[in-house]
Amino acid sequence: MTWDPTHYLTYADERGRPFFDLLARVGADRPNTVTDLGCGPGNLTLTLAERWPGARIVGLDSSPEMIEAAPSGRGVDFEVRDLRSWIAHADPVDVVVSNATLQWVDGHLDLLPQLAAKAGQWLAFQVPGNFDEPSHTIRTELASRPEYAVHLNDVAVPSSHDPADYHRALAPLGFEVDAWETTYLHVLHGPDAVFDWVSSTGARPTIQxxxxxxxxxxVDEFRARLREAYPEGEAGVLLPFRRIFVVARRVES
Known part of the structure; x- marks a missing residue:
């Protein structure tokens, strides 16, 4: 499965807003090292260099296409690297950030203790929590049909947990945890706007x-059913999007 940075950035403003809402709750002052796990095309990672100009900032993503699209220089190093590999082998860093990535990692709730061990001061992540919405349930229903299911047994499907689940996982590890959820109401344009959104992210592995x-x-039926579920009105297409946020600060012992 490959990612398309250009397609992904079609809704860069809408995808970027949760990142900034997440970082607004991170109180790190002068970290020496910051790692962005699942940095995608790197446009948001660059803002970390603006906030913490004295830090060594590294953006990691398992997609070569995304890292190739990331801007070079400008205070950030980008690497093609799998998140699990980084957790297993990297040294701890002061601030670990992960924006809309952990939902792709099977069993990521059980992986949190290992991830938290790499966060010297702060761990901040955000994941979608909208998997009960038609944008996902329609894909799931279609994918279960026999003619499709035979090709989709091993296809990645994103998932996440509620804020309380993440709080319970991290609080016993020596962190002060701030966990919350926000439902954004994105106003998109065009009759197939929601298909364009999901086909660049959650539904992309299935389609490919x-x-x-x-x-x-x-794709034809998926488009048609999404148009029915998210009709275009005078203001555009309204897409409610629930997201889960976690900011954990290590408490001094």
Missing amino acids: ALPAGLREEF
């Missing part, structure tokens, strides 16, 4: 895994 012929059939 289907062979020619079946892929087009899947």
Whole structure:
């Protein structure tokens, strides 16, 4: 499965807003090291260098396409690296940030103790929490049909947990945890705006895994059902999007 940075950045403002809402609760003053896990095309990682100009900032992503699109220089180093590999082998850093990435990591709730061990001062992450919305349930229903399911057994499907689950996982590890949720109401434009959104993120692995012929059939019905679920009105297409935020500060012993 490959990612398309250009397609992903179509809604850069809407995707970026949760990142800044997350970082607004991180009180790190002068960290020496900051790592952005799942940095994507790096546009948001650059803002970390603006906030903490004295820090060594590294953006990591498992997608070569995303890292290739990331801007070089400007105070940030970018690397192609898997999140699990980083957790297993990296030295601790002062601030660990992860924006809309952990939902792709199977069993990430159980992985949190290892991830937290790498955060010297702060761990901050945000994940989507909208998997009960039609934008996801329609994909799940279609993907379960026999003609599609045979091609989708091993396809990545994102998932996440509630704020209280993350709080319970991190608080016993010596962190003061701030966990909350926000539902954004994105106003998109065009009859297929929601399909354009999901086909660059959550639904992309499913669509790519289907062979020619079946892929087009899947996409045609997916588009039609999303248009019905999210009709375009005078103001545009309204997409409610719930997100889960966690900011954990290590408490001095």
